Amino acid sequence: MFIEPNFKGERRGWIEVICGSMFSGKTEELIRRLKRVEIANLKAEIFKPGIDVRYDDVKIVSHDENKIQSTPVDNSQTILLLAQDVDVVGIDEAQFFDDQITVVCEKLALKGIRVIVAGLDMDYQGKPFGQMPNLLAIADYITKLHAICMKCGNIANVSYRKVAGGGQVLLGEKDIYEPRCRECAALGDTI
Numbered sequence: 001m002f003i004e005p006n007f008k009g010e011r012r013g014w015i016e017v018i019c020g021s022m023f024s025g026k027t028e029e030l031i032r033r034l035k036r037v038e039i040a041n042l043k044a045e046i047f048k049p050g051i052d053v054r055y056d057d058v059k060i061v062s063h064d065e066n067k068i069q070s071t072p073v074d075n076s077q078t079i080l081l082l083a084q085d086v087d088v089v090g091i092d093e094a095q096f097f098d099d100q101i102t103v104v105c106e107k108l109a110l111k112g113i114r115v116i117v118a119g120l121d122m123d124y125q126g127k128p129f130g131q132m133p134n135l136l137a138i139a140d141y142i143t144k145l146h147a148i149c150m151k152c153g154n155i156a157n158v159s160y161r162k163v164a165g166g167g168q169v170l171l172g173e174k175d176i177y178e179p180r181c182r183e184c185a186a187l188g189d190t191i
């Protein structure tokens, strides 16, 4: 389990990235860390991309319905504008943000802010998703989570798309995706 680093002296910012497939627990882990921030009486601002309205317009919601208030933003630069006088910034679904998200995270960390980012490392084809590879490259701390393969019960790292067609971005839940291990993902069956 991730334990927050303890720094003495002047406050330093850093970047944590939580990645993995769908249903691996990224959002739950993000919420867990942000709730501990609240308990520590630190100030946090939480952001998600405006397109992610699957469960709620403004809240970040896990597949198990854990929730936390957030601000939907369409542009990563908006995060810089809105994250004033905060100790911590949380960002969910980072794969959907524009290519400035890495610069934004770097700027926040340089301002002494702890930045916690969660997102899909791979799309349904197993290709790196959006800015996630670049965020992983600049991260100080990385947590990779795994779901359970819906075919065989082994550890899953692929978000398998059960329906044919669609581009890289296709919002959805269990109706469209299921976590699978590498071997079961290679079966290539659709409904």
Ligand SMILES: Nc1ncnc2c1ncn2[C@@H]1O[C@H](COP(=O)(O)OP(=O)(O)O)[C@@H](O)[C@H]1O
Residues within 6 Å of the ligand: 020, 021, 022, 023, 024, 025, 026, 027, 028, 029, 061, 062, 063, 064, 146, 147, 148, 149, 150, 179
């Ligand atoms: N195949 C699965 N493997 C693991 N967890 C699953 C699976 N299907 C449903 N879940 C549920 O999804 C929860 C994780 O949800 P969430 O944090 O929203 O994941 P993520 O943000 O990575 O998509 C788990 O606690 C579990 O209850």
Ligand SMILES: Cc1cn([C@H]2C[C@H](O)[C@@H](COP(=O)(O)O)O2)c(=O)[nH]c1=O
Residues within 6 Å of the ligand: 021, 022, 023, 026, 027, 054, 119, 120, 122, 123, 124, 125, 159, 160, 168, 169, 170, 171, 172, 173, 177
């Ligand atoms: C694999 C994959 C996923 N998506 C979409 C589907 C969901 O709306 C989100 C991921 O949500 P989660 O919190 O990680 O469960 O991303 C997509 O658009 N394209 C893909 O290839």
Ligand SMILES: [Zn+2]
Residues within 6 Å of the ligand: 149, 150, 151, 152, 153, 154, 180, 181, 182, 183, 184, 185
């Ligand atoms: Zn499997």
